[in-house]
């Protein structure tokens with residue numbers, strides 16, 4: 001892919017970290033955004049020759065400063081991956097205002113702020129790849145994850161609408177909607193729940209962060225130049 005500059009939000013752990021490694025292995029300069037996991041982000045940045053940058057994606061000022069600093073440092077941004085996310089399992093009736101706001105703030109507002117901050121640069125260059133990270137629950141809904149499902153469905157809506165708006169500017173916008181992936185996000189699930197989900201999956205197992213990173217890599221590559229507004233689902237066939 002050449003010397004492209006990639007900003008990945010929530011890249012200190014899990015899928016974001018796997019994507020950071022994948023894009024670095026492909027010759028990209030990677031900005032590793034993090035919020036709490038500073039040590040992990042800095043170690044990862046060191047490992048891949050990237051740049052660790054702290055910003056809370058729920059704060060538009062911090063996100064704007066991160067993008068401005070990145071552009072000062074690297075003079076370009078080619079690919080933005082809006083990956084930072086939080087999930088929550090609760091009965092709908094138990095959700096507080098704060099629960100609801102938090103899930104939307106990270107998953108939806110976070111993508112909005114990051115894209116808005118990067119967009120003038122992309123439009124100026126008439127180029128850019130925007131990738132969002134939804135979830136299969138954003139496609140089909142999950143019991144006890146209504147807030148998360150709604151937020152991830154919003155991410156898909158944002159992707160499709162924005163692809164239409166930005167196509168004429170030479171910018172593509174695509175989404176990955178992973179199935180169950182082995183990261184900290186699923187650490188809270190009981191082992192029997194994970195086993196049941198693996199058994200329900202046609203490919204018979206849960207996925208790896210590296211497999212999601214491959215889907216992101218493909219959508220960011222020139223091989224996907226004519227693809228926009230699409231949702232690619234590395235989910236082992238759990239949702240078809």
Ligand code: NAP
Pocket residue numbers: 009010011012013014015016033034035036037038055056057058083084085086087106133134135136177178179180181182183184185186
């Ligand atoms: P994870 O292991 O829990 O990692 C979440 C990442 O998001 C961390 O790097 C965390 O950074 C970052 N983050 C959270 N809040 C943030 C904020 N306010 N500002 C900046 N960064 C923030 O999760 P994951 O499984 O890799 O999930 C990555 C994405 O994939 C999420 O959007 C998730 O919804 C989606 N997804 C995951 C699965 C799955 O099964 N794992 C399935 C479908 C979709 P710090 O640790 O530095 O705070």
